[in-house]
Amino acid sequence: MxxxxxxxxxxxxxxxxxxxxxxxxxxxxxxxxxxxxxxxxxxxxxxxxxxxxxxxxxxxxxxxxxxxxxxxxxxxxxxxxxxxxxxxxxxxxxxxxxxxxxxxxxxPMVEVCTYAPIVTEAELSALDESAWVTVMAPLENADANAVTGALRNLTSRQGGVIQPVQGANTVLICDRCDRVREIMKLVRQADESARLSTRRHALPAGADADKYAQSVFELMPTQFSRSCMVTAAPGGNALLVTGVEAIHSEIPLAIEALK
Amino acid sequence: MRRLIAIVMLVCTAVALSAAQEAKPEVKPMKLSGSATVKISELAAHVAKANETTIDVQKVGQAELAHIAPSTAVAAEGDALFMLLQNALAQHRYVLVPNGDGWAAVTAAEAHKHVPVITRAEVATSADWKWVRVKIELENVDANAAAGALRNLVARQGGAVAPSGRSAIEICERTDRVRELLKVVDQLTGRQKSEITVYPVPAGLTDQDVMHAIQAHFARRPGFYFRVEVSPNGSDIDVTGPAHVQAEIARFIEALKE
Known part of the structure; x- marks a missing residue:
């Protein structure tokens, strides 16, 4: 002293x-x-x-x-x-x-989320790293509940909050600005890795597209099945599959196995 | 005679002006510098005097706070003084609310009983430091979802958010915080705002084929709300839904063309 x-x-x-x-x-x-x-x-x-x-x-x-x-x-x-x-x-x-x-x-830190200014993701970079902020992160692909569960342990023990907004597929994050920037990197990675694409997969000649769609969906690994959609393409001998990128390499294998 | 009357009138005016000045002494802005222990009753007395109003601080008047400012001093007057008092009271879980022609400090937990109810439009003109209750009509967002999102963001004592019917919420908070919360409401509303997009039916398919394909494909997707209908002209599909849903349906229709 x-x-x-x-x-x-x-x-x-x-x-x-x-x-x-x-x-x-x-x-x-x-x-x-x-x-x-x-x-x-x-x-x-x-x-x-x-x-x-x-x-x-x-x-x-x-x-x-x-x-x-x-x-x-x-x-x-x-x-x-x-x-x-x-x-x-x-x-x-x-x-x-x-x-x-x-x-x-x-x-007290436990109350900081009731005071912290609400900012956009774009505004984060201009703020003092030691300031406490709340950011709203809308998700395009990933599920807000899943992202919240994955990142809950990464916020400050007192004051840090991450919560999903039901019905809007959005997460609210309150923490110190430098911490929020780091968490937002993970949020964006999670959102990107869950990005869905729709592709057409051809079926063998004469195949029943509806039955194939049902069987292919059931063959999908559980980690894909929640975000995967498989339906018969109208007017064509093919399947329409919406899912993460990795799933599209699995579909031809499943079709081949069902022949 | 005229000159005498003019002189008398001048003297009277001067006396009246000086009397008025004596009755309303000029209150200088409060200057805060260095470290000070602020007693709430003294701060309230200064705010009341500076703003020519009454402030009843009751028991909390005896409470004290530390204020530390740079040695170069900061000046506060008008709304800034009220804000300082409101912040000081908040440290002891009290808030300043209207009381007749003046103001009174009440416990934060009871704020909602005393604060004025205003409209969303009035939030823009309300002073930052005033506690208010405001009903906010929602578009495209469920009131329970919005209330759930905001509940953690209001003051632990005194702050409240509750659904009011299916498409409105009521917020009780300080005006500056209400403005912050409205940012969340507006972002949610904007994200869920529905639009109608017209998609041409791909060659070789009928409108019914495409409509049923979209319905079947996205039926099980959680949180994916949209409506799809065939256009009366028979060559288009109309889809109503928010922007992120439209983007995915557009990709699906592209895949149909292959």
Whole structure:
């Protein structure tokens, strides 16, 4: 704690909290060695001062101390990383800062999805990585329940939420922006791998297309059968099959086996 | 005589103006800098004075909050002051609601009993900090599905979303949050919006063949809602459904042409 205060006194102008002067823009905070017992509220001060933000919080609940360990030679925390550092510190106590009507309020992480701004996928790239956001991800191919089940374990333990929107094949994701970006990559991969295509598969001459359609569907492996549709092509000796790409290589084999 | 009357009138006007100024002292914007412990009753008193209104904060007035701002100070006045008070109250699970000609702080859990009911159009002009109840008519989206999606996104205490009939939901929240929730509603509505697309019947097939093929092929697909009919001209198929359904039916009809 003493070391941290000493570092502040050395590197932050004495006028920091007095408001008499504004700091030069290129100034950054240098930390070195082990600094333990730093009050969380000091970090809030730094974020407010360096990033020109206002914070409102309940001082009875937002309490605690943290430890910073840096190389002996010291490292520099740029002024535009101060807010992200504060978010990391608050996360240690399951709190986070969210912009609520122009003021940054510090709230428990379990409630952050009730404050986080709702943004589009396109807006994600422009946002601060430490900000909490909610994104709506409409799915074209994959099932929203399946995607939710697969990704549920990847969200933050407190505050992170992924839920399907029934009837709209959409998932809602709330987490820190950097985490949401990573999760969205998986969502898009899952959606792409479930992309369906429709192809026509020829049948042997004189085959009963309806019977073939029924039999081919029953022969499909279970992992394909939920998203697979097989029907007889009208007016032709062929099957129309809609399914993921991998299924189209299985259909000729099934037709051959049924000959 | 005229000059005397003019002088008297000037003096009277000056006295009246100065009296008016005394009655309405100018309230400067609240400047917040550095670290401060804010008592809710004191903050409410300042907001009330600055906005010439009354604010009853009851028991929560004794509660305190920490406010930390840059040393260069931020100024707040008008709606920004109300927003600061609303945020401060929210930390103690209270909200500011209309009370006669003024305002009162009530527990967040009881907010829905006190807040004004407004229309969706009025949301655009309502101040960000005001708590409201608004009924939102839905198109193409089931009210239960929309309410289910939004339920996790409203304030844990005081915030509420409930279906209102089959095609509307009611939201109770702060106006700025209602605007955020409307983004979700609009995206859902847009995605499920149905359109009619006309597809020419592929050569060598009849309209009935194509219609039955589409119905049979997609009948078992979960969540794939559409209607297909033959056009009166006999050479087209009309399909009603949202954009992502239309894209898949278009691919199916292409496969029929092979």
């Amino acid at each position: 003493r070391k941290f205060i000493a570092a502040l006194l050395l590197l932050v102008p004495a006028t920091m909290f007095s408001g008499a002067q504004e700091k030069p823009d290129d100034e950054a905070l240098k930390i070195a060695g082990v600094m333990d017992g730093i009050p969380v509220v000091d970090m809030i001060h730094l974020a407010a001062e360096y990033e020109k933000l206002s914070f409102l919080f309940n001082s009875k609940t937002v309490t605690g101390e943290f430890t910073l360990v840096a190389p002996r030679d010291g490292i520099t925390v740029p002024r535009d990383r101060m807010f992200a550092t504060l978010q990391d510190v608050l996360a240690q106590y399951r709190f986070c800062a969210v912009n609520h009507g122009g003021t940054w309020v510090i709230v």
